[in-house]
Amino acid sequence: MRYPKLVPSRLCKTDIVVTIYGEGITEDGAPIEKHLGKLKCNYQDSAKTVLTKEKKLVEISGRAYFDGDICPELPNISAGHVEIFGVKRDIIQGSKKRNPDESVNYTELWVK
Secondary structure: OOOOOOOOHHHOOEEEEEEEEEEEEOOOOOEEEEEEEEEEEEEEEEEEEEEOOOOEEEEEEEEEEEEOOOOOOOOOOOEEEEEEOOEEEEEEEEEEEEOOOOOEEEEEEEEO
16 A cells, blocks of 8 residues: 655755764764755754743754655764855754555655
8 A cells, every 4th residue: 555645756846964873882982873965854943932041042943854765774864054045053863754554655754
């Protein structure tokens, strides 16, 4: 059975550079880079204002949606960073949304 694409390629027009870290570290203590690539995504920004006692802090975050599995060699995405619109942001959460047949429909990265 063929499942509908929830994030079709024709909607992924934003350039993004993705680096995903695998589990473990190198001999130097640096994270192991598992995937580095220039991709196209559908990117959605969001912002939240947090009030503290001394000042107001604005947290900017976003979500990047990709058609299919952007990193098939890893079962899940837990860390890394992206560069989008000239700004480097950390990946705080990643998920692979699956079809009932276990294939990956789309990948979602939450960045901050």
